[in-house]
Amino acid sequence: MAQAKTLTAAELRRATDYIATRPHAARNRAMLLTTHLAGLRVGEVALLSWSDAVGTNGQVREEIRLNADQTKGRHPRTVYVSPKLRKELQAYVNSIPARAPEAGRDAHAVIAPSFKVSNVFVFQCLQVPLPKVRNEITLNN
Numbered sequence: 647m648a649q650a651k652t653l654t655a656a657e658l659r660r661a662t663d664y665i666a667t668r669p670h671a672a673r674n675r676a677m678l679l680t681t682h683l684a685g686l687r688v689g690e691v692a693l694l695s696w697s698d699a700v701g702t703n704g705q706v707r708e709e710i711r712l713n714a715d716q717t718k719g720r721h722p723r724t725v726y727v728s729p730k731l732r733k734e735l736q737a738y739v740n741s742i743p744a745r746a747p748e749a750g751r752d753a754h755a756v757i758a759p760s761f762k763v764s765n766v767f768v769f770q771c772l773q774v775p776l777p778k779v780r781n782e783i784t785l786n787n
Contacts, residue, residue, distance in 0.1 A: 676738035683731040690716055706735040
């Protein structure tokens with residue numbers, strides 16, 4: 647089976663520029679960059695709960711542990727979060743007002759229950775004509 651195509655720096659910039667113009671930009675950017683920078687599959691991102699990625703102190707964890715039910719091969723794995731991704735996720739975490747936890751649930755439940763990153767979404771992002779595409783990628787450095 648052929649390996650999936652990854653986004654180039656220019657394509658990723660176009661996608662993030664497009665996301666910035668849409669509702670829920672912080673959430674959508676965090677999800678797209680989680681797939682790109684950490685290598686998580688779309689289904690894995692969709693199944694992340696708040697406590698998987700964020701500690702009780704409100705800081706993004708250095709690693710995310712996925713249980714067997716969250717992965718494609720039904721094998722648990724640990725994903726290390728790079729400093730760049732941690733910074734992006736922390737910006738998203740900081741943009742969310744905290745809510746009181748419901749009985750037996752995380753305060754935020756699933757990170758993004760109503761949005762799924764898909765190949766179609768990324769393709770739509772890349773099709774939007776933008777004034778110019780930057781050759782270098784700088785993601786909130």
